[in-house]
Amino acid sequence: MVKVQKSAHKSLVRRLNMSLILGYLRTSDRRTRASLAASTGLTRATVSTLVDELIALNLVRETGLQHSQGGRPATRLELNPEGGCVIGIEIGVGFIAAALTDFIANIRWRDRVELDTSDPAKTVSIAEKLALEAEHRGRALSLKVLGIGLVLPGLIKTDEGRLKFAPNLGWHDMPFQEMWEKRFGVPVHVVNDGNAAALGEHYFGVAAGYHDFIFINAAVGIGAGIMIDGKLFQGVEGYAGEVGHMVIDPGGALCPCGRRGCWEKAAGIQALLKYVIDAVRSGRFSRAWELAEGKANKLTPDMIAQAAAEGDPLASEAITRITNLFGIGVMNLINTFNPQLIVIGGSLSRVIEPFLPIVESVVSEQSFRTLTDKVVIKISSLGDDACLMGAVAAVLDTVFADPAQRSEKAQQQFPAISLKA
Ligand SMILES: [Zn+2]
Structure with missing residues (x-):
């Protein structure tokens, strides 16, 4: 029993440390194993092991040598854009916007459909087609889908990813996370528009x-x-x-x-x-x-x-x-x-x-x-892109929080659903 607890503890610590290293590569200019060790307080050997695992997961890559005064040049590290892709979908009043980004949030494909209806069945069906189209584009780039971020203009019960009420669409109680995780087989994050825009500006804009x-x-x-x-x-x-x-x-x-x-x-x-x-x-x-x-x-x-x-x-x-x-x-x-x-x-x-x-x-x-x-x-x-980029950031946040587990959950492709469905 003690042994099980010990190994569970070890595995948790490993996952947290991996997240820590990935976080430094995302937001700071720490780019070598030595500087990561100095910033995180982990030993050089631990950092090297974890970086190797992140490279094996395709989330980090080596990019040549960094020369410093004295000593041997060190290998530079960076997040790997090919580490996976994220689908962002925004359902607004009168439109749906969609984007596919790589692991460092570069937009690789985007589309927007103007709507003259807010009928939930019709709107959701168009949004699903856009998600499928995005996944096809990702597959053409050999990128596996890390998750879908969905932005909605209303009250979201965040732990269930459930839209409780969208006054300007007239929608009530729709369990989007459950519906779409069942349909697409990847993690789905449902975010309210104000929160999404705040995240977008925080990672990619004026904030x-x-x-x-x-x-x-x-x-x-x-x-x-x-x-x-x-x-x-x-x-x-x-x-x-x-x-x-x-x-x-x-x-x-x-x-x-x-x-x-x-x-x-x-x-x-x-x-x-x-x-x-x-x-x-x-x-x-x-x-x-x-x-x-x-x-x-x-x-x-x-x-x-x-x-x-x-x-x-x-x-x-x-x-x-x-x-x-x-x-x-x-x-x-x-x-x-x-x-x-x-x-x-x-x-x-x-x-x-x-x-x-x-x-x-x-x-x-x-x-x-x-x-x-x-x-x-x-x-x-970011203007009109703030929400969409926030949806992408919401998915990336969860990958950065637990890279190994989330990378395993990602799928090489969606279940086969016809685009014409
Ligand atoms: Zn009021």
Whole structure:
């Protein structure tokens, strides 16, 4: 019995150390066995054994010699792009985006389908076809699938990978992880859009190097991905980050959630559009209205941004109003979490970008001074790709946490399912 425990313990330690080494190769410039030993505190012999195992798993490769002053040149190591592939799928409102990346997250294939329906059966069927197409592309590159990351715009029960509710799609209770793991035979990770975008920006975008930051996804709704000490804060069941429903004006407009004056109702896309439409209907002129050919249902946030850039007073006034209210929500988040960085993404970020100084001044005037001294506010650098890259990062995170086990679970190919199914 003692023997079994001892060997189980040894195996756990080996897996943790392997993860540690892989993590250093992912995020630092430690590139030789000696520097890895120095950074991890492991012996040179242990590092060499584990690196050999990682090379055998195809996750790490040697890339020539590194010369240093004195001593023999050392062999350089790096993550092996051919270590496997990851499929990222994002189901949004009106579209599905898909990508296939290699082990270092280079995009090797991508596609996007615009949808005029949110019917769950039709939408899921298209998403599955895209996943199959991605796997075919991976197979053509001789890459085995390490997992699928799926982004959904709603509340996700993270431990089950189950969508509980997606208000803007009208979907309830869909067990995506169970459904897709059964169908595709590889690990599936289901991530909420705000959390996915935060992960994407953390590994590949403007939040690289930041461990305490908040990604705010500003679109029709407003959601957030909150990273604390390098980890996503998800709450007890995974529903944290519904910041769009913090009430900033109890006498304000009625929100579909049943309350009045929610942040997203006051500072989301609908509020921006409504401001311009109401003003035009009361007799004022706006260039944005011309761009929309005088039709309320054609008016978009980008038209209002363009009109403002052309000097249209009403468009500027509308964006100024919305940006001020947006700043109030940002201030509340800064006072609550004391982050190093706020990243603003989502389709509304393009409208906010030229008006960012307004957000900054609301924050600096209304937050506690000591909290705002060091906080930086940036616009997302990945734009529309933030969620998709976050889905890929979510899968890679689990591989990095346990490389040997996850590499074994990866499949050379999906079960044979016809693309025409
Ligand atoms: Zn609400």
